[in-house]
Amino acid sequence: xxxxxxxxxxxxxxxxxxxxSNIAHAQGLPPLTHNxxxxxxxxxxxxxxxxDLDDDVVDIKDxxxxxxxxxxxxxxxxxxxxxxxxLERLYQATKEQKVEVLAVNIGEDIDTVFSFLGTIEPSPNxxxxxxxxxxxxxxxxxKGLPTTYIVKPDGTIAYRAVGGREFDHPDxxxxxxxxxx
Amino acid sequence: MKYIIxxxxxxxxxxxxxxxxxxxxxxxxxxxxxxxxxxxxxVHFSLTQILPDQLRAFYVNRGFTLEQIEPxxxxxxxxTVLRNDSAPGDIHYIxxxxxxxxxxxxxxxxxxxxxxxxxxxxxxxxxxxxxxRWAQFPPEHEYKVGGDWNQGMLSIGLAYGTTFNAIAKWxxxxxxxxxxxxxxxxxxx
Numbered sequence: 502x503x504x505x506x507x508x509x510x511x512x513x514x515x516x517x518x519x520x521x522s523n524i525a526h527a528q529g530l531p532p533l534t535h536n537x538x539x540x541x542x543x544x545x546x547x548x549x550x551x552x553d554l555d556d557d558v559v560d561i562k563d564x565x566x567x568x569x570x571x572x573x574x575x576x577x578x579x580x581x582x583x584x585x586x587x588l589e590r591l592y593q594a595t596k597e598q599k600v601e602v603l604a605v606n607i608g609e610d611i612d613t614v615f616s617f618l619g620t621i622e623p624s625p626n627x628x629x630x631x632x633x634x635x636x637x638x639x640x641x642x643x644k645g646l647p648t649t650y651i652v653k654p655d656g657t658i659a660y661r662a663v664g665g666r667e668f669d670h671p672d673x674x675x676x677x678x679x680x681x682x
Numbered sequence: 683m684k685y686i687i688x689x690x691x692x693x694x695x696x697x698x699x700x701x702x703x704x705x706x707x708x709x710x711x712x713x714x715x716x717x718x719x720x721x722x723x724x725v726h727f728s729l730t731q732i733l734p735d736q737l738r739a740f741y742v743n744r745g746f747t748l749e750q751i752e753p754x755x756x757x758x759x760x761x762t763v764l765r766n767d768s769a770p771g772d773i774h775y776i777x778x779x780x781x782x783x784x785x786x787x788x789x790x791x792x793x794x795x796x797x798x799x800x801x802x803x804x805x806x807x808x809x810x811x812x813x814x815r816w817a818q819f820p821p822e823h824e825y826k827v828g829g830d831w832n833q834g835m836l837s838i839g840l841a842y843g844t845t846f847n848a849i850a851k852w853x854x855x856x857x858x859x860x861x862x863x864x865x866x867x868x869x870x871x
Binding site for chain 1: 743744813815820822823825826830831834
């Protein structure tokens with residue numbers, strides 16, 4: 502009996518270490534694409550005001566004049582993990598051109614997110630915001646993670662992407678840069 | 683009589699073959715989890731078993747206790763993917779309209795709201811319930827052509843090892859489409 506319990510606990514511990522990545526690497530996962538869907542007519546971006554990793558408040562209202570990529574995500578969401586590196590590469594390629602990336606984490610604490618970020622290559626330098634109650638999901642019409650919106654410099658939503666994407670793809674970079682013209 | 687049967691078989695076997703060819707099954711060599719998938723009318727639909735210990739690990743990491751999450755773990759859960767690659771238009775679905783058949787008898791899915799309401803009545807942490815809610819396959823969504831998709835957990839509500847057929851339905855401007863997966867098996871205990 503004790504032996505069985507021991508085996509069960511060992512199995513659980515092993516799965517705790519590997520389970521999430523196994524789910525993430527389940528067979529048959531679709532490749533990430535690079536299409537964005539135009540939002541017509543362009544709607545005003547809803548309110549978005551949360552603390553970041555440095556405990557500073559970030560308000561999307563203060564980012565008017567920039568293109569803002571708003572990404573809703575969580576560490577346990579496999580496609581969110583898959584696209585995170587490409588978001589960083591997009592950020593690095595466009596940050597000098599009035600493009601901001603805000604990754605809104607849903608429902609997790611700073612310690613969880615911080616330890617996760619260290620596993621991403623390249624490690625994100627863009628702003629990570631914390632929506633601990635998940636309230637922004639309804640305001641923004643998010644029904645599943647990840648979902649990403651591209652907000653124009655005038656504060657209206659130009660594009661939406663439901664599900665993971667390759668954000669560093671040249672087509673997406675070009676689309677985003679064109680919003681600044 | 684046998685000639686009539688042979689004649690019918692001649693005409694229908696190619697079509698049966700065509701229908702079967704649209705579904706494929708594979709097994710993860712590391713975990714043993716099975717995937718059933720199909721691609722029809724420009725839409726990809728797949729169900730991948732999430733093994734009981736994988737589910738326990740995932741939700742214990744999110745803050746549930748083993749006891750709290752056990753009813754969900756034992757409900758036959760799949761990693762579900764629906765993606766609009768090249769459908770003739772934007773697709774809209776409501777997962778509660780999908781059909782599950784066990785021995786030709788229809789089985790009703792337990793909705794995400796039902797699960798969330800169940801967990802709100804337990805001592806589960808709020809953060810755990812938020813993670814639970816958003817880890818589920820969205821109950822309703824619209825996917826634009828060109829790659830909108832979601833991947834999430836879907837509880838079928840059947841016992842370990844049960845075999846069933848699943849029909850996912852969506853509509854494009856009111857016209858219904860469907861994808862069928864046959865012989866899908868719940869993970870064993």
